[in-house]
Amino acid sequence: MPLQAARSLAQWFIRPLSEPERSFWRVVTACFLAAVILWLLNALNKTYTTRIGYPLQWHYDEARFIPVRPLPTLVEVQVTGRGWKLLRNTLGLDIRPAEVIVRRPLGSGAIAGSTLRPGLVGAMESLQLNAVLTDTVYFEFDQLVTRQLPLRLSPAANGAALPYAARFEPAVVTFRGPATTLNALPNYYQVHLPKAPAGRSDGTIIVPIGGPALVETDVQQVQVKLQPRAVRTRKLLVTPTLHNVPADTALRLQPAQVAVTVEYFPEDSARLSLEQVQVFADYRQLRHQDSTVQLLFRPLPYTVRGARIGGASTAKVLPAPARDAD
DSSP states (O other): HHHHHHHHHHHHHHHGGGGGGGGHHHHHHHHHHHHHHHHHHHHHEEEEEEEEEEEEEOOOOOOEEEEOOOOEEEEEEEEEEEEHHHHHHHHSSSSOOOEOSSOEEEEEEEEGGGGGGHHHHHEEEEEEEEEEEOOEEEEEEEEEEEEEEEEEEEEOSSSSOOSSEEEESSSSEEEEEEEEHHHHSSSSSEEEOSSSSEOOOOOOEEEOOOOOOEEEOOOOOEEEEEOOOOOOEEEEEEEEEEEETTTTEEEEEEEESSEEEEEEOOGGGGGOOOOOOOOEEEEGGGGTTTTEEEEEEOOOOOTOEEEEEEEEEEEEEEOOOOOOOO
């Protein structure tokens, strides 16, 4: 008897799936969709208080300044409004951003979240601003400058000079970007040869320019023609310097001098300035586990085609010896 009851119940569920009664499920589906739509319309007509990210639009003199880190695009706020408006803001549909005007953008700065309130109120439509939840909006700008630099071939990955003289077309490239970045470049720009460069029938190869971050160039690639050249070598001892040492801290580098090998073309011998070959270390890059720091070259003179630090390329940072009292 229980088995017969279970069979009858199963037949009652399966019967609508038979060919003559498929329209039954179409009606059920339509009713379900209608109920969902009505529920959604009713929910979107209600008023809610919630936290959202509202878009910002920055205004500054783009011909003179450039942000050196991404500007914040959203500010966290608490608002009250109908579901339709909140949904439109979430989807980013027809939203008027709040304007942020930076009149003196040079350097680092910050804007208190409370000062954004008038712009937010003016930009919001059908939304009531309850509170600005972002305490501070930070920005950093640099002056936008243009600099023209001649090109030269970069050394190998280990610092050795490549035995080629390169002729570039164009020979000079215009760089446009943050003043701090461009002013830190030497009086030339190094071009790296790719492992498998594209070539032309006249013997020239095509090399991409690249460039530092946030820097644009007037050309994306140059033609390079290589000519074999002899390379001369000079060895010298250089005293490295330690930069960015905390105030009232006396430190020294060990070894006090490092052997450096420089390479140059014979025709540059008369103009070679070995005193301009300088090595330094940045204390901010100190590896605390072994108190060592990486040794680096300052921008090398144009006549130096390659430079390498002999032995280990690191130095140990030690306290400076105390001076005897008079």
